[in-house]
Amino acid sequence: MDWIKINDTTFSYKDMGVRFFLLIGTEYALLIDSGMKTENAKELAAQVTSQPVKLFNTHADPDHIAGNGAFDEVMMNPAELVNYPKPHTSQNILPVYDGDIIDIGNRPLKAIALPGHTPGSTALLDINSGMLFSGDPVQDGKIFMFGPLRDLSAYILSLKRLLTFSGEITGIYPCHGTCPVSMEIIPKLLEGAERIERGEAASKPIEFFGNKAAAYDIGTAVLLCDE
Ligand SMILES: [Zn+2]
Numbered sequence: 001m002d003w004i005k006i007n008d009t010t011f012s013y014k015d016m017g018v019r020f021f022l023l024i025g026t027e028y029a030l031l032i033d034s035g036m037k038t039e040n041a042k043e044l045a046a047q048v049t050s051q052p053v054k055l056f057n058t059h060a061d062p063d064h065i066a067g068n069g070a071f072d073e074v075m076m077n078p079a080e081l082v083n084y085p086k087p088h089t090s091q092n093i094l095p096v097y098d099g100d101i102i103d104i105g106n107r108p109l110k111a112i113a114l115p116g117h118t119p120g121s122t123a124l125l126d127i128n129s130g131m132l133f134s135g136d137p138v139q140d141g142k143i144f145m146f147g148p149l150r151d152l153s154a155y156i157l158s159l160k161r162l163l164t165f166s167g168e169i170t171g172i173y174p175c176h177g178t179c180p181v182s183m184e185i186i187p188k189l190l191e192g193a194e195r196i197e198r199g200e201a202a203s204k205p206i207e208f209f210g211n212k213a214a215a216y217d218i219g220t221a222v223l224l225c226d227e
Pocket residue numbers: 018061063064136175176
């Protein structure tokens with residue numbers, strides 16, 4: 001079994017360079033994203049829980065949705081639909097807006113919209129434990145910020161707002177890089193992103209999937225931005 005147990009009701013699964021999570025409540029289990037190459041995330045979930053399994057997407061970049069086709073319903077911020085190729089036409093989108101609570105049974109999860117990396121990027125805060133499942137915006141790996149759907153200014157505003165939840169967050173569980181990371185990463189990412197926005201940060205040119213981008217190593221993470 002490749003699941004990593006974080007605690008009795010929280011698991012993560014590493015799929016290539018990305019991880020997805022499984023949170024178990026008393027009513028159902030929630031997958032947070034569904035993988036990059038792994039197409040059977042729903043079946044894998046059955047290895048650790050007998051609860052029905054539902055799916056929430058932090059966002060719809062290709063490395064987070066490989067197993068989406070197994071679900072007739074997907075919870076997602078509707079702002080992300082511009083980035084989501086539906087795996088089948090009958091799939092229902094259950095909209096999740098900023099501030100919404102997803103209660104999986106004695107386990108309320110609060111949606112915190114973090115636009116910028118993608119328009120509908122949304123984190124879930126496990127209110128009881130203070131664990132934040134941040135998706136891609138808050139992590140110490142490579143943060144993709146180039147291409148038409150990315151917005152550095154929105155990203156900066158999202159990080160500033162996330163700081164207002166400091167008192168509620170005990171640890172951050174991102175989809176890439178180190179897991180968990182502490183809250184201290186947020187002001188560091190913010191400071192670096194603001195330096196990039198002001199044109200004060202140095203970058204190196206790189207090519208990624210045939211796209212040219214500027215890689216800004218801000219110490220705590222690398223932001224890949226438009227040239
Ligand atoms: Zn990703």
